[in-house]
Amino acid sequence: QAGLTQPPSVSKGLRQTATLTCTGKSNLVGNQGATWLQHHQGHPPKLLSYSNDNRPSGISERFSASRSGNTASLTITELQPEDEADYYCSIWDPDLSAWVFGGGTKLTVL
Amino acid sequence: DVELVESGGGLVQPGGSLRLSCEASGFTFSDDWMSWVRQAPGKGLEWVANIKKDGSITNYVDSVKGRFTISRDNTKNSVYLQMNSLRAEDTALYYCVRDPSVIWGLDSWGQGALVTVSS
Numbered sequence: 001q002a003g004l005t006q007p008p009s010v011s012k013g014l015r016q017t018a019t020l021t022c023t024g025k026s027n028l029v030g031n032q033g034a035t036w037l038q039h040h041q042g043h044p045p046k047l048l049s050y051s052n053d054n055r056p057s058g059i060s061e062r063f064s065a066s067r068s069g070n071t072a073s074l075t076i077t078e079l080q081p082e083d084e085a086d087y088y089c090s091i092w093d094p095d096l097s098a099w100v101f102g103g104g105t106k107l108t109v110l
Numbered sequence: 111d112v113e114l115v116e117s118g119g120g121l122v123q124p125g126g127s128l129r130l131s132c133e134a135s136g137f138t139f140s141d142d143w144m145s146w147v148r149q150a151p152g153k154g155l156e157w158v159a160n161i162k163k164d165g166s167i168t169n170y171v172d173s174v175k176g177r178f179t180i181s182r183d184n185t186k187n188s189v190y191l192q193m194n195s196l197r198a199e200d201t202a203l204y205y206c207v208r209d210p211s212v213i214w215g216l217d218s219w220g221q222g223a224l225v226t227v228s229s
Contacts, residue, residue, distance in 0.1 A: 035215030037155070044205060044219035045155065051213045088155050092212035097169040099145065099157035099209075099216065 004029075004089055004102035011108040016079050020105045022072040022089030028100075032091045034072035036065055039086045039104075048087075049074065076107075084109045112136040112218040114206045119223030122196055130191040130223050132206030137218075139187040140164070143209040145216060146180060146191045148202035148225075156202075160209050161189065174200075196227045 004024040012018040022034060033051035047056055049065035052072065062077045072089055089102040118130040130146070145160040159170045159180040168180050179192040189206060204225055208218040 033213050033215075037216070039155070044221055045216075046219075047215055047217045050215040050217070056217065086154075090155075090157075090216065094212075098171060099147075099160070101155045101157060104154040 004091065004100055006087075006089060006102035006105045008103065009106045009108065011110055012079055013110045014079055014081070018076045018079055018083075018107060020074045020076075020087050020107065022074075022102045024070055024072075024091065024100075024102075028091055028093055029067065029070045029072055032093070034065070034067060035090045036063075036072075036074045037088045037090065039088060041086070045088065079109045081109055083107060112208060114208065114218060114220035116204065116206045116220045116223035119204065119225050121226045121228065123229050124197060124227055126196050126227070127192070127194045128196065128225060130193070130204055130206075130225070132189045132191075132220060134187045134189070134206075134208070137208070140184040141210075143211070144180075144182060144189040145207040145209040146189075147205045147207050147216065147219075148200075149205070149222075150199070150202040153202075158204070159191065193225070196225075198227050201225060201227045 006022050036049040037045040039045040048063050052067045053065045064075050066073050086104045088104045093100045113135045116132045122128050146158040161168045161180045165182050177195045182189040203222040205222045206220040207216045
């Protein structure tokens with residue numbers, strides 16, 4: 001299966017800003033809409049962003065997503081303790097007819 | 111609100127079979143594709159399969175092709191995952207997920223059903 005690459009871990013301080021990245025094939029990330037999910041263990045994942053930079057209703061404005069070339073990014077401002085979680089990017093790969101996930105980034109809020 | 115409730119998980123021996131069910135409510139089930147996504151212990155999320163609104167198209171990750179079958183019954187607002195020839199590496203928490211479009215992403219998740227493949 002095709003891969004999306006995410007850094008395994010990111011650590012930032014309380015009230016700081018974290019930027020998580022997701023890199024894939026240029027024709028995949030560039031042409032398809034990346035989505036971002038937040039996953040607290042013991043709970044189901046939650047969709048934070050879709051189609052690169054759109055937020056579902058109810059998602060805090062502290063979460064924003066963007067894309068540049070073959071890299072999608074999720075920026076979280078004013079980090080809070082509850083932001084500590086695993087974050088996954090995901091894209092539909094039309095060549096594989098499959099949803100592809102990145103390996104996930106564990107965000108630690110210090 | 112969208113609600114997805116999985117059932118049917120459990121302990122099964124290698125080579126055995128199990129059928130997961132997911133009952134949906136809070137939305138027009140027949141309007142949306144549905145997916146199954148799994149998470150093995152200590153691992154990340156892995157998409158398993160999805161099925162079109164009317165059941166006419168199904169897609170699978172390579173590792174389950176020929177062993178798993180996704181199906182749905184729109185009269186019962188339910189989607190199923192028949193898992194045959196189970197292997198230890200299929201051990202995971204299986205989530206039922208609403209999959210409205212490739213643009214909107216995997217937007218609603220159930221609590222998950224645990225499948226353990228072990229002798």
